[in-house]
Amino acid sequence: MTALISKLRGLIFKISFLLWTAIMALYSLPLMLVMQNPRDRLIPISRRWAHGVDWLLCRIVGVDVEIQGHEHLPAGGAYMLACKHQSQWDTSVVLRLFDNPAVILKQELLRIPVYGRFAHMLGMIAVDRDGGARALKAMLRAAAEAARQGRVLVIFPQGTRTRPGEAAPYQPGVAAIYRETGVPVVPATVNSGFVWPKHGWPRLVGHRPRPKIVLRFLPAIAPGLKRDAFMAELEQRIEGGTAQLEAETRRHLGL
Known part of the structure; x- marks a missing residue:
C-alpha cells in the first residue's frame, strides 16, 4: 500500500509540474x-514558476529545500556561479534566487517551442557546441556584456547532468x-540527483x-588565476564539496 501511495503521489507531481509549467507558459506567451x-x-514570471516547482516538491513529493553558504556570494557587482548539475531542479532554483541571471545553456534548448523564446527574451546565453571559434567568441561577448550589466552568470561547467557519484570532465x-x-x-554543489534523477521524475x-x-x-575563487590553476581549483572545490554533501545525504537517508 505504501509503495502504491508513493507512485500515486509521484504521478500527481508529474501532472502538476506539467500543468503548472503550461499555465505559466500560456500566461507569458502574449507578452x-x-x-x-x-x-x-x-x-517575475520565471521566479514565480520556480517558487511553484519548489512548492510542489515540498507538498507532493515531501522534500525540503535548503540554500546554504549565502555568505560566500559577493556583495556587489557581477560574478559567475559554477554549479554541479544533477537534475532539472538546478536550472529552476537559480531563477528564484537571483535577479535576472544569465544562464549559459545549450543552443538546442532555444529550439524548444515557447521555452526557447522565453529563455532568449530573458537574455540567457546559448552555446553552440559545434560552432567552433566563432560560436565561442559570440558566447564570450554575450557573457562579458552580461557581466557589465552586473548580472550573475550561471554555468554548469561539466556541460551535462551527472548522477550522484558519477564523474564527468570539466x-x-x-x-x-x-x-x-x-x-x-562561486563554486556550488547540489545533491538534487538523489531526489530528482538525471533522467525521469x-x-x-x-x-x-x-x-x-x-x-x-x-x-569564491578570485579573478586572475591562470587557466590550468583555475580549472584545477574549480574542480577540486566542486568535487570535494560534492563528495561531502553526498556523504551527508546518504547518512541522512540511510542509503
Whole structure:
C-alpha cells in the first residue's frame, strides 16, 4: 500500500509540474508575442514558476529545500556561479534566487517551442557546441556584456547532468568566461540527483526521514588565476564539496 501511495503521489507531481509549467507558459506567451523587450515582465514570471516547482516538491513529493553558504556570494557587482548539475531542479532554483541571471545553456534548448523564446527574451546565453571559434567568441561577448550589466552568470561547467557519484570532465568554456569577464567565481554543489534523477521524475516520494535538496555555495575563487590553476581549483572545490554533501545525504537517508 505504501509503495502504491508513493507512485500515486509521484504521478500527481508529474501532472502538476506539467500543468503548472503550461499555465505559466500560456500566461507569458502574449507578452512574448506583443512586447519587443518584455524581460522586466518575464523575470517575475520565471521566479514565480520556480517558487511553484519548489512548492510542489515540498507538498507532493515531501522534500525540503535548503540554500546554504549565502555568505560566500559577493556583495556587489557581477560574478559567475559554477554549479554541479544533477537534475532539472538546478536550472529552476537559480531563477528564484537571483535577479535576472544569465544562464549559459545549450543552443538546442532555444529550439524548444515557447521555452526557447522565453529563455532568449530573458537574455540567457546559448552555446553552440559545434560552432567552433566563432560560436565561442559570440558566447564570450554575450557573457562579458552580461557581466557589465552586473548580472550573475550561471554555468554548469561539466556541460551535462551527472548522477550522484558519477564523474564527468570539466569543459574549457568556464575558464574562457573567467578570463574574459574578470569576475569572481562561486563554486556550488547540489545533491538534487538523489531526489530528482538525471533522467525521469522525482523519487523517494514520502520517504522517511524526509529528503532535503541542498544547494551549497562554496568560497569564491578570485579573478586572475591562470587557466590550468583555475580549472584545477574549480574542480577540486566542486568535487570535494560534492563528495561531502553526498556523504551527508546518504547518512541522512540511510542509503
